[in-house]
Amino acid sequence: MADLKQNRRNFLKGTALAGGALLAGRATGAAAAEGDPAILDIQPWAQQLGEGVDARPYGYPSPHEKHVVRRSVEWLTADPVSSVNFTPLHELDGIITPNGLCFERHHAGIAEVEPSKFRLMINGLVDKPLVFTMEDLKRYPRVNKMFFLECAANSGMEWRGSQLNGCQYTHGMIHNVMYTGVPLKYLLEEAGLKTNAKWIMPEGADASAMTRSIPVFKALDDCIVAFMMNGEALRPEQGYPARLVVPGWEGNMWVKWLRRIEVGDEPWHHREETSKYTDLMENGKARRFTWEMDAKSVITNPSPQAPIPHGKGHTILSGVAWSGRGTITHVDVTIDGGKNWHAARIDGPSLDKSMHRFYYEFDWDGKPLLLQSRAVDSTGYIQPTKDALRAVRGENSIYHNNGIQTWYVNANGEAENVEVS
Amino acid sequence: MADLKQNRRNFLKGTALAGGALLAGRATGAAAAEGDPAILDIQPWAQQLGEGVDARPYGYPSPHEKHVVRRSVEWLTADPVSSVNFTPLHELDGIITPNGLCFERHHAGIAEVEPSKFRLMINGLVDKPLVFTMEDLKRYPRVNKMFFLECAANSGMEWRGSQLNGCQYTHGMIHNVMYTGVPLKYLLEEAGLKTNAKWIMPEGADASAMTRSIPVFKALDDCIVAFMMNGEALRPEQGYPARLVVPGWEGNMWVKWLRRIEVGDEPWHHREETSKYTDLMENGKARRFTWEMDAKSVITNPSPQAPIPHGKGHTILSGVAWSGRGTITHVDVTIDGGKNWHAARIDGPSLDKSMHRFYYEFDWDGKPLLLQSRAVDSTGYIQPTKDALRAVRGENSIYHNNGIQTWYVNANGEAENVEVS
Secondary structure: OOOHHHHHHHHHOOHHHHOOOOOOOOEOOHHHHOOOOOOHHHOHHHOOOOEOOOOOOOOOOOHHHOOOOOEOOHHHOOOHHHOEEEOOHHHOOOOOOOHHHOOEEOOOOEOOOOHHHOOEEEEEOEOOOEEEOHHHHOOOOOEEEEEEEEOOOOOHHHHHOOOOOOHHHHHOOEEEEEEEEEEHHHHHHHHOEOOOOOEEEEEEOOOOOOEOOEEHHHHHHOOEEEEEEOOEEOOHHHOOOOEEEOOOEOHHHOOOOEEEEEEEOOOOOOHHHOOOOOEEOOOOOEEOOOOEOOOEEEEEEOEOOEOOOOOOEEEEEEEEEEOOOOOEEEEEEEOEOOOOOEEOEEEOOOOOOOOEEEEEEEEEOOOOEEEEEEEEEOOOOEOOOHHHHHHHHOOOOOOOOOOOOEEEEOOOOOEEEEOOO | OOOHHHHHHHHHOOHHHHOOOOOOOOEOOHHHHOOOOOOHHHOHHHHOOOEOOOOOOOOOOOHHHOOOOOEOOHHHOOOHHHOEEEOOHHHOOOOOOOHHHOOEEOOOOEOOOOHHHOOEEEEEOEOOOEEEOHHHHOOOOOEEEEEEEEOOOOOHHHHHOOOOOOHHHHHOOEEEEEEEEEEHHHHHHHHOEOOOOOEEEEEEOOOOOOEOOEEHHHHHHOOEEEEEEOOEEOOHHHOOOOEEEOOOEOHHHOOOOEEEEEEEOOOOOOHHHOOOOOEEOOOOOEEOOOOEOOOEEEEEEOEOOEOOOOOOEEEEEEEEEEOOOOOEEEEEEEOEOOOOOEEOEEEOOOOOOOOEEEEEEEEEOOOOEEEEEEEEEOOOOEOOOHHHHHHHHOOOOOOOOOOOOEEEEOOOOOEEEEOOO
16 A cells, blocks of 8 residues: 555656646735736625525535436436446545445335334244344344445446446445444354255345345344434335345345245245346356455546546545455556556555555646556455456446456546456 | 453353343244244345345435434524534544534535635745635645544533433534544645734634634644545535544634634634633633644443443443544443443454444343443543533533543433443
8 A cells, every 4th residue: 555645756756747837826825916806805606695504404516516426327228117227436535335325226116114013024044034124133232334335247348348437337336334233143043054054045125025045154244224324214226114234245235125025945036136137157157256356446536427626736536445255455547558557656544345545646748648547455456457347247247247357548637448458 | 442242252152042041032043033024035125126236326214214314402502503413423433534424613604615616825924925726735645644633612511510311412412433534734834824923713614603723733743624525425414525634633623614814822712612612610710722622432332322222231331532642542431320340342443542342242131221431542531521621610611521421221221321439
């Protein structure tokens, strides 16, 4: 991990400054300010009172941020009730995804569950089948943990070459949230697992009745029945009033609007783990139970939706990295398509199975760039190239593409999704 | 800090369970479910499709969470444009305050600044006066840090005895947010501080032109010019597009809608640091420059706005603690007005000058309770009683009351703000 001070020293002493241009200096202080109508106290907001504290019981973003929204891709799915809304990664910074912008995926639209009628049943291979209300759940000890949720299909279009122009679309099936909830282990222990209990099947209360098979070892390890996200109640599109959190594993398993957990001795082989969420290989066989999300990263700025807004000189490259197996220990970036790699600076809390933010500060010479980032996680796993993935897995799958992403940036600072080999 | 496993073991083996009652068991599984119309697949949300991904480009809370809002107190201030909107601490969990619920305090209402017209000037005792646009700011290296912001007047009404029934009102002038921004140090270094530069005066662009004097040592230490909160752009009521972050110090200094930083050799003695934000003592003299927020805690659940919703038996007590001097190392709680103290369990990331979440799980016998929490920070400072504070500072001030809060809980689980001596 690169040192901020060292990086900054090199950065600020770079060629642009040495060339005499002031980084901050389109105007240099009071004298220049006289010629700039945007400076100081002539703005309307300095001359009139704004709205009072009675105006916004629950606040919302500035009208100047209207473009910062989730977006869907019409042609990607047959119907908006069974579709995807992508997180605008290129508009965010830090590691928290705000609740209003969290990637959403539904199979039967957003269930609007009345919390007083919420029930969670645990049945199957248990000593005592149990039913929990929300009030019951809130009487168990809680934990607070930040985890990324990534859809297995994130970057799925990239298997067959670059297709979508924007990291919101190529990598936006992800969010990173701090959950509050009850360790699933406590609920399973309360019900009492029978000795042949090896699998659980969480089931959603929406009209798709989403189900997945999860091995008991994971359920007892770190799964959470969560009812809060980023401090407040879960949002409806994230499973209000309670969802399953399956840290580091593919998002489809994090069953929303949770209503039942069946305990069994073998997997159920339901639709979402047979015809879907399996990785079809070149030889026609499919990888199954590929739950864990491999280490991955993407440069969010610049990117196709977020060109470099200034000319050459000091430039902040930023991105995110994550791994389903632990923390991110290094991110390397290249601006010349892999000829030279540089250590990025990871900034902010480095938490297990949580998104990490990285920066690389460089002095742009104004010539075209080929940008890539490569993450290394705490197990030593190194994010592969797309070609390396294809060599092993072919191009038939739409799942688990964690290959290195390339952006081409032209002399105007505009970026494009490309591949280099 | 108490161990979760140990606590839970004691908790789940408590008297209520020993007495034969099932914690989760108002119904115990499928058989009982037949009699309960709320269980399983007869709910409307399981029978019909919900809204699709095109419905909510920017999401919002469930309609069942309408009561989770900031609230103001009409009689507290003369006008809503110069008033306070309190965070509903009793409705939150974990350590993050969602952006829509962050405490807000204005002196001339919410300034709606157009970011393209934002300018930040640095002038005074500098080598080169500078003016920065938002685009300029975004070309400096950024950091991501989570900090609490507490108004110096938080709990101010408590100096003269318990007055407000709810932790939203007694302790809700606080929020805890992850900021992204540029260390102020880099901007001051770019301008070049003269050798006699000892103080800075940040100034807001709203109609109140808020100003405070801040010593240069703090400005160079950890202050940030922030433009993102919890991953997205600052909210208008939090200073969009840029505010000052002054970690651990009173909220009034975190100037919003930042437009100018003057550098000087002595403090300016402006209104907000003379007639306001000074602590009037018993002898008529005032403490000044009491910037740092002392360690403090409050039990958020149960509390007057959040009674115990169930009868006796397993009960989760929860609260928050923070210190302007570091992390929180211990929180002790009592349920009998101080006769016996118990170590609370601190859960979630423990970050410097950030809010900490604590829990105490106990088995309620259904008799009245006197609840208190007491925080200890990483410097060893112990949160005092209100009486200990009054003995030193009298009762004239409205600022810097970090005394221990007491809630009385009656046999129905309803709580009230009281004092015990």
